[in-house]
Amino acid sequence: MVSGARTSALDLASLHDEVLRWYAVSSRDLPWREPSCSPWGVLLSEVMSQQTPLARVEPIWREWMARWPTPADLARESPGEVVRAWGRLGYPRRALRLHEAATVIAQRHDGEVPRDQTELRALPGIGDYTAAAVAAFAFGDRSVVVDTNVRRVQARLVTGLAQASPAMTRAEVALAEDLLPDDDEDAATWNVAVMELGALVCTARAPRCEECPVSARCAWVLGGRPAYDGPPRRGQKWHGTDRQVRGIIVQALRESTEPVRREALAPGRDEVQVDRCLAGLVEDGLVEPVGAEHYALPGREEAAG
DNA sequence: CACACGTGGAA
DNA sequence: TTTCCAAGTGT
Numbered sequence: 001m002v003s004g005a006r007t008s009a010l011d012l013a014s015l016h017d018e019v020l021r022w023y024a025v026s027s028r029d030l031p032w033r034e035p036s037c038s039p040w041g042v043l044l045s046e047v048m049s050q051q052t053p054l055a056r057v058e059p060i061w062r063e064w065m066a067r068w069p070t071p072a073d074l075a076r077e078s079p080g081e082v083v084r085a086w087g088r089l090g091y092p093r094r095a096l097r098l099h100e101a102a103t104v105i106a107q108r109h110d111g112e113v114p115r116d117q118t119e120l121r122a123l124p125g126i127g128d129y130t131a132a133a134v135a136a137f138a139f140g141d142r143s144v145v146v147d148t149n150v151r152r153v154q155a156r157l158v159t160g161l162a163q164a165s166p167a168m169t170r171a172e173v174a175l176a177e178d179l180l181p182d183d184d185e186d187a188a189t190w191n192v193a194v195m196e197l198g199a200l201v202c203t204a205r206a207p208r209c210e211e212c213p214v215s216a217r218c219a220w221v222l223g224g225r226p227a228y229d230g231p232p233r234r235g236q237k238w239h240g241t242d243r244q245v246r247g248i249i250v251q252a253l254r255e256s257t258e259p260v261r262r263e264a265l266a267p268g269r270d271e272v273q274v275d276r277c278l279a280g281l282v283e284d285g286l287v288e289p290v291g292a293e294h295y296a297l298p299g300r301e302e303a304a305g
Numbered sequence: 306c307a308c309a310c311g312t313g314g315a316a
Numbered sequence: 317t318t319t320c321c322a323a324g325t326g327t
Contacts, residue, residue: 049323056313057323090311097325127325147323167306195323204321205316234308235319247311284310 007158007178015214016181016190022213023193026200030054031062032137033192039113039138040071046130046137047098052089054199060087072111074102080297083286084254092250096285097125115139136191142184144176145191149198154179156202160219162228163204245269245277249295250286259294 031037032045044064048057064085068074074082079099086095101123105113113134114120120131128146135141151164154175164172179194180187201208209215209225220226238244248266266274278295281287288298 046323051310051322051324052312053314053322088312090313091324093310094325125325129324133323145323148321149323192323199323233320236310236321238311241309243310250311 007175010158010217012179012181015179015217016186018213019193019197020186020189023189023196027193027196028054028200031058031065038069039115039134040069041065042138043101043113043126043130043134044098046133047094047125048089050094050130051091056089060085060089068102070111071102071105071113074099075106078299079285080288080299083250083297087254088251092286093284094125100124101126113138115141117141117143133191136188140185140188142180142187143191144173144180145195146173146176147195149195149202150176150191152204153194153198153202156207156220157214157218160223160226161230162220162226163230165230166233242273242277242280245273246281249274249277249281250297253287253295253297256296259290259296262293262295265295 027033030045032041041061045057045061048061048064064074067085068077077099079096082099083092083095086092089095104123105111109119114123115135115138117131117135120126120134121128126134132143132145133147135143136145146168148164151168151172154172155161155164158175158179179190181190197212201212209218209221212218215221245266248269252260252265262274262278265278278287282289285298287295290296
């Protein structure tokens with residue numbers, strides 16, 4: 001229960017001590033880490049940060065917190081305006097789901113972000129990671145937060161591999177559980193500290209092992225930093241894909257306050273592809289047809305899924 | 306389980 | 317220029 005076979009070779013107490021000490025002096029001053037930040041602010045930061053570098057998140061997060069300081073404020077907004085304010089953070093469906101989540105919070109949770117992980121997990125756009133992260137960072141709960149940073153740190157420090165496997169495994173969650181400090185307060189800090197270590201020191205491309213507080217006990221370093229030899233990651237295509245065309249269309253609509261003619265949405269692109277993307281975007285609720293050949297971001301009457 | 310889903314900065 | 321990849325989620 002306390003320390004499984006996976007971590008038997010580690011001195012957990014001093015491992016915790018060194019990482020928490022490092023975090024205390026090396027962590028970034030992010031606005032959603034301020035003690036005064038509301039659970040809503042934490043939730044917003046987590047969703048915005050999904051697959052998106054924090055440097056790009058911070059300015060948008062500040063705008064949103066000033067404009068919609070509570071879930072009820074966002075819920076009152078039209079989904080199209082929310083997608084517009086999302087700007088170029090990417091994956092705009094996240095903005096839509098945030099709007100839906102805010103609506104659920106306003107209607108079913110009395111306007112308060114739930115602190116129960118199961119209830120958080122039930123909100124649209126909130127998966128295992130985000131539910132655990134909000135529970136830990138907004139409410140100080142003892143939860144197991146496993147993101148890409150944690151997976152990479154664990155792969156190197158404990159397993160001795162250069163990278164984590166492409167898909168998350170049960171073993172990784174179990175390992176994260178084993179590594180969690182017994183003290184609840186330390187556990188909450190540990191979660192964010194390991195993430196921060198992965199983001200600043202134990203990075204994917206060029207890890208700064210000289211700056212790492214635990215490199216002396218890192219299985220990967222001890223093993224001579226062997227190269228990754230697992231299955232290759234599926235590289236994401238971009239040029240010419242539907243994803244690119246969808247991005248072009250939504251960007252055109254974000255920049256226009258009025259409905260846009262279909263031909264003006266993605267000039268020069270294959271019409272079949274544009275129609276397919278448009279149908280998908282309408283299906284997703286990100287775009288709304290206006291009349292016979294115009295399109296716009298969704299208004300207050302939300303398009304039926 | 307594999308794949309779709311945006312975007313931009315760094316190597 | 318191309319490739320990698322960043323606090324993942326939904327199907």
